[in-house]
Amino acid sequence: MKFLVVDDSSTMRRIVSNALRDLGYTDIVDAADGVEGLAQLEAARPDFLVTDWNMPNKNGLELTQAVRSHPEFSELPILMITTRGMKEDVVAAMQARVNNYVVKPFTAQVLGEKIDAILKTA
Amino acid sequence: MPTASNPAPILDRLVELRTVFEAGQRAVSFAEELSSLILDVLPLLSEIDGSLRESAGQMPEATLQIQSVTEATEVATTEILDLVDAVRARLSPPAPPDGPPGAADRLRSLLRDRLDDAALLADAEALLDEADADEAARAEAEAARLDAARRDLDRILVSLQVQDITAQQLASVNHLIESVRYRLNKLVRWVSAEGGVAPDDDGPPVDAGTFDADARYVRPDSLQADVDRAAAEALASGDGASAAAGPTSQDDIDALFGA
Numbered sequence: 001m002k003f004l005v006v007d008d009s010s011t012m013r014r015i016v017s018n019a020l021r022d023l024g025y026t027d028i029v030d031a032a033d034g035v036e037g038l039a040q041l042e043a044a045r046p047d048f049l050v051t052d053w054n055m056p057n058k059n060g061l062e063l064t065q066a067v068r069s070h071p072e073f074s075e076l077p078i079l080m081i082t083t084r085g086m087k088e089d090v091v092a093a094m095q096a097r098v099n100n101y102v103v104k105p106f107t108a109q110v111l112g113e114k115i116d117a118i119l120k121t122a
Numbered sequence: 123m124p125t126a127s128n129p130a131p132i133l134d135r136l137v138e139l140r141t142v143f144e145a146g147q148r149a150v151s152f153a154e155e156l157s158s159l160i161l162d163v164l165p166l167l168s169e170i171d172g173s174l175r176e177s178a179g180q181m182p183e184a185t186l187q188i189q190s191v192t193e194a195t196e197v198a199t200t201e202i203l204d205l206v207d208a209v210r211a212r213l214s215p216p217a218p219p220d221g222p223p224g225a226a227d228r229l230r231s232l233l234r235d236r237l238d239d240a241a242l243l244a245d246a247e248a249l250l251d252e253a254d255a256d257e258a259a260r261a262e263a264e265a266a267r268l269d270a271a272r273r274d275l276d277r278i279l280v281s282l283q284v285q286d287i288t289a290q291q292l293a294s295v296n297h298l299i300e301s302v303r304y305r306l307n308k309l310v311r312w313v314s315a316e317g318g319v320a321p322d323d324d325g326p327p328v329d330a331g332t333f334d335a336d337a338r339y340v341r342p343d344s345l346q347a348d349v350d351r352a353a354a355e356a357l358a359s360g361d362g363a364s365a366a367a368g369p370t371s372q373d374d375i376d377a378l379f380g381a
Contacts, residue, residue: 007286008332009196009285009286009289010196010200011196011199011200011203011282011283011285011286012283012286014200014203015203015279015282015283018203018207018279019279022276053334054290054332054333054334055332056332059332082334083286083287083290083334083336083337083338084334084336084337085345085348085349086336087352087355087356090349090352090353090356091352091356094353094356094357101349101353102346102349103343103345103346103349104283104286104287104337105280105281105283105284105287105339105340105342105343106280106283106342106343106346107276107280107342107343108276108279109343110343110346
């Protein structure tokens with residue numbers, strides 16, 4: 001299963017990728033913002049998208065909306081990882097149709113649980 | 123019409139004139155006070171103008187310093203991540219032995235072939251079994267020690283997420299400084315404008331930025347339960363009805379959010 005990790009922080013891209021490898025997912029590509037993420041979506045054709053919210057150019061919500069309106073990737077599993085933990089943020093993310101939501105700082109265990117939950121319902 | 127026998131209209135006019143004169147005197151006095159005040163305030167305005175210019179001028183430097191702090195922490199975090207990766211690679215569990223039998227097994231086989239004394243053979247095999255058990259216990263203890271070290275490294279990886287969180291907090295401070303600078307510059311132009319009319323050119327307003335001003339570092343996963351609850355409530359209330367084609371039963375919610 002190929003993962004696309006989109007985050008403007010190189011630290012977070014690396015931490016998320018490390019956690020995914022620990023969970024057994026070794027096929028990982030990444031991007032530094034929403035625009036680059038969309039380009040990688042077309043180029044790498046991932047099976048799963050993990051995205052940050054606050055990013056330049058195109059934020060995680062806008063990226064999610066773009067993916068959901070893409071004819072080929074509208075059902076792509078999307079996990080949002082963000083510092084935003086307010087209820088209205090969660091509701092906004094769900095309305096944009098992310099499949100699940102993880103708040104930073106997170107552990108690899110929670111990341112694994114959320115990915116499993118998404119894949120179980122996919 | 124005033125007449126010699128009726129001077130009242132003249133007197134009325136005189137009273138009106140006196141009132142106007144008194145009002146004029148008050149106006150002149152007010153104008154004098156206002157003029158004096160303006161004379162006092164002008165140097166003050168000039169000083170304010172200078173202070174505003176100085177403050178506004180120092181802000182870009184402050185912004186750059188904060189930006190350099192963010193970059194420095196990112197570089198340092200990357201170096202720590204490199205080290206963590208290197209240590210994790212060294213802590214990988216050793217591959218199971220794949221090759222000829224170990225020394226103990228070879229010795230066991232040799233004794234069975236060459237030793238005719240059954241009692242001695244039994245004692246030797248018992249000793250070898252004991253040595254095997256000791257070795258297995260040592261290997262288990264070593265594996266547990268490596269596991270503990272790996273868990274510590276995992277905790278370091280979680281802690282390093284603080285870099286992203288503080289970067290957002292610093293970006294928020296920078297945004298605040300830039301907003302204040304924009305308003306100060308506007309004020310400077312207004313204070314120093316000819317005839318009190320500020321030019322229209324305020325420059326581009328400060329960009330909204332891409333940070334979470336409320337980002338905070340808390341115990342890992344401590345906010346996750348609140349977020350899961352908020353998501354479940356939103357689904358139940360229909361706020362997030364468009365999410366994932368709308369699973370609305372509790373089972374679906376639990377399944378979707380891994381409750």
